[in-house]
Amino acid sequence: MPVEGGSSSGSASAARHPKQKRKAHSLSIRRTNSTEDRSPGVQRGDMLEGQDSKLPLSLRNNLLDLFGQIEREFENLYIENLELRREIDSLNERLTGDGQIIEGGDPTKGALKTKASHSTSQLSQKLKTTYKASTSKIVSSFKATAGSRALCQLxxxxxxxxxxxxxLSITRSPPVVLGTASADHSALLWSIETGxxxxRYAGHAGSVNSIKFHPTEQMALTASGDQTAHIWRYMVQLPAPQPPPDVSALCDDDQDSSDREEGEVDGxxxxxxxxxxxxxxxxxSHQGVAIAADWLVGGRQVVTASWDRAANLYEVETCELVHTLTGHDxxxxxxxxxxxxxxxxxxxxxxxxRxxxxxxxxxHSVNVFQGxxxxxxxxxxxxxxxxxxxxFTCGFDRQAIGWNINIPALLQEK
Known part of the structure; x- marks a missing residue:
């Protein structure tokens, strides 16, 4: 198959075997790009003149430059690899007497695994076995056995x-329902018994970050990323309770909740x-995201916390701002x-x-704590x-801290 020069038979052969033709051009490019084989007086255009190609000469020259760079990089890496291999072999020969081996060395040099590595392997296997056994005990503790009561079940x-x-939050007075606040701009109320x-509350224009229920009335307080807090009334009718599920059936159920399609809902x-x-x-009244809110005892006032570094105290009946609590940095x-x-x-x-x-x-007084x-x-x-x-408080320092707030002493101060 011709690579250089052209004839009628060569053209016919190239037409019949296009794959072989591309392979020959690839070999030709790599070979003719070698700087060691090129004569000083030979120009790149002369080397490519006899090759049958539809590519413009400038594009072919660029390709030659790129392939040349790749070839040089590969040669450098190959030389470095040989030098590193020699160093590894030399170190293995020195450490053979101590029974150690450098990873990546040639096993034919006599550097085999030593007693230390064998002990490490045994320790690793022992840890795996112990971890597996302890994990199995933990998992089995959540499964119901005959004649026993499950400690935890979904x-x-x-x-x-x-x-x-x-x-999420649970109402303090009947009807007892579960409330959830979501980034989907809504809050949902759920029947705890039936799920x-x-x-659905959809009055916010941003993520609902917090939900709390009034201590005695059917009212909810939500804080949102739209910089507001909403108070809204609800009326719900709880469905009839269902019989308790079979514990053994729950434990034997192989269906994982993570396997459900997104948006799939029960009922x-x-x-x-x-x-x-x-x-x-x-x-x-906030100038930033309202991140949390809660009812004061009695339910006649609420407090909101925001990313604007302030907390606000409001009258529920009039929506009047009573106090702005500042001081956080x-x-x-x-x-x-x-x-x-x-x-x-x-x-x-x-x-x-605070x-x-x-x-x-x-x-109103304030006390600052830092732990x-x-x-x-x-x-x-x-x-x-x-x-x-x-x-109790918790933070990004990976700990929760319990505090003693001396409320009787605070009462005496009043």
Whole structure:
């Protein structure tokens, strides 16, 4: 098969075997591009003149330059690889007496696995076996056995949101329902017993970041990325309770909830339930994302926390802004009210949380606490049952901290 020169028989042969022709050109390009074989007086155009190609000469020259660069890089890497191989072999020869080997060495040089590596392998296998056994025990502890009661089991899945869920809450008074706040701009109310969606709130124009229920009435408070907090009333009718599921059937069920298609909903989806689009009250004094909100004891006032570094206290009946709580150096991440006292805790990215006291209507005091050491305090929670450790905080420093807030001492100060 001709590579250089042209004749009628050569042209016919090239036409019959196009694949062989392309292969020959490829070999020719690599061969003729070698700088060592090229004569000083031979020009690139002369080398390509006899080759049968439809490519313009300038494009072929560019291709030759590129292939030449690739070839030179490959040669350099090949030489470096040979040098590294020689160094590895030399080190293996030195360490053979100590029974060690450098990874990547030639096993024919006599550098075999040593007692140390064998012990490491045995230890690794022992750890794997122990981990597997302990994991199996943990998994088996969640499975029901004959004559025993399951310690933990999945009972209900509340599926219906179209984006991530930021917060959830349970009503404090009948009817007892579950509320969820989602980045899909909605809040959903669910029947805890049946897992059925009962109502949808779609009044926000941004992500719903928080949901809290009124202590005595059928009212909900939501905070949103649209810089507002909404108060809205709801009326729901709980469906008839269903018989408890068979525990053994749940444990033997092989279906994984992750295998469901996106948007698949058990029973009635959120599009089939009543939807509220207009709030009873809108609280809009923040200049940033409203990240959290909560009811003060009694339910006549609410507090909101925002990325504008402030928390606001509002009157529910009039929507009037009563106090703006400032002092944090960075964005607020959460707010939480005491269940029986007019106390509010706000947390921030500045690694502190602040305790605000509103028991005296004329004045309010603040105490600053700092126990976390990194980035931010994420969340706070009151614990009324244990007076010795009655407030908890958590943060990006990978720890949760329990605090003792001396409420009787605060009362005496008043």
């Amino acid at each position: 009972l209900k899945e509340y599926v219906g949101h179209r984006d991530g869920i930021w917060d 059925k969606c009962l109502l 009635d989806g959120p599009c089939e339930v009543p939807t509220i689009r207009v709030p009873t009250a809108t609280l809009k 960075q964005e607020l991440t959460h707010c939480c009210t005491h269940p029986t006292q007019r106390l509010v805790v706000t947390s921030s990215r500045d690694t502190t949380f 305790l605000w006291d509103f028991r005296d209507p004329s004045i 976390h050491t990194e980035r931010m305090v994420c969340c706070t929670a009151w614990n009324e049952e244990n007076q010795s450790c009655n407030l």
